[in-house]
Amino acid sequence: MNDYIPLSMLNDFIFCPYSIYLHSVYMESDEDLFKATPQIKGTIAHQGVDEKKGSTRKSDIMSLPVCCDELGIFGKIDIYKQDKKLLIERKNNLKQIFRGQIYQIWGQYFCLKEMGYKVDRLAFYEISTNKMIEVDMPGEQGKIELIEFIKQLKDYNPLSTMFKVNPNKCIHCIYCNLCDKTTNDNVYT
Numbered sequence: 001m002n003d004y005i006p007l008s009m010l011n012d013f014i015f016c017p018y019s020i021y022l023h024s025v026y027m028e029s030d031e032d033l034f035k036a037t038p039q040i041k042g043t044i045a046h047q048g049v050d051e052k053k054g055s056t057r058k059s060d061i062m063s064l065p066v067c068c069d070e071l072g073i074f075g076k077i078d079i080y081k082q083d084k085k086l087l088i089e090r091k092n093n094l095k096q097i098f099r100g101q102i103y104q105i106w107g108q109y110f111c112l113k114e115m116g117y118k119v120d121r122l123a124f125y126e127i128s129t130n131k132m133i134e135v136d137m138p139g140e141q142g143k144i145e146l147i148e149f150i151k152q153l154k155d156y157n158p159l160s161t162m163f164k165v166n167p168n169k170c171i172h173c174i175y176c177n178l179c180d181k182t183t184n185d186n187v188y189t
């Protein structure tokens with residue numbers, strides 16, 4: 001995989017490497033065919049931002065397409081508060097922040113940085129609890145970690161990489177119904 005990779009794939013790859021194969025296969029298909037409930041909720045959570053309803057402040061930039069040539073990634077940010085130099089990613093529920101979600105927001109940060117925006121703080125906003133949760137900036141070490149992770153993702157080949165199916169993950173996987181590695185349905189069906 002030599003092309004630029006979407007930021008949303010970073011979290012998928014940590015959850016299950018095979019899912020990025022499905023992510024690619026089904027990205028162009030009818031979303032209703034494979035989206036499970038959590039992802040639909042996530043889409044709705046982002047809809048407000050995509051439709052520019054997430055904030056009325058003129059200084060807030062919402063739903064901006066971003067890209068980073070250095071890391072080979074692209075995607076969209078949720079909200080960038082120019083006055084606070086704060087980048088925010090909205091989530092419906094955040095019982096736990098997974099490493100893939102951190103990589104996603106770090107990726108957004110590096111895109112913005114390369115595009116000339118100054119970002120001093122990163123945060124997740126949990127919609128269900130109306131809570132802002134700040135996370136660390138990547139720093140040099142975080143950048144190295146992210147670059148290595150992106151390399152692993154780009155090098156991944158589902159045909160040549162050993163892969164062990166984890167049924168506990170499959171039942172919570174949004175691609176479960178279309179995945180050839182399991183015959184079970186996910187819990188959202």
Ligand code: SF4
Nearest residue numbers: 016019170173176179
């Ligand atoms: S259904 Fe299971 S094997 Fe298939 S992508 Fe999801 S987690 Fe991976």
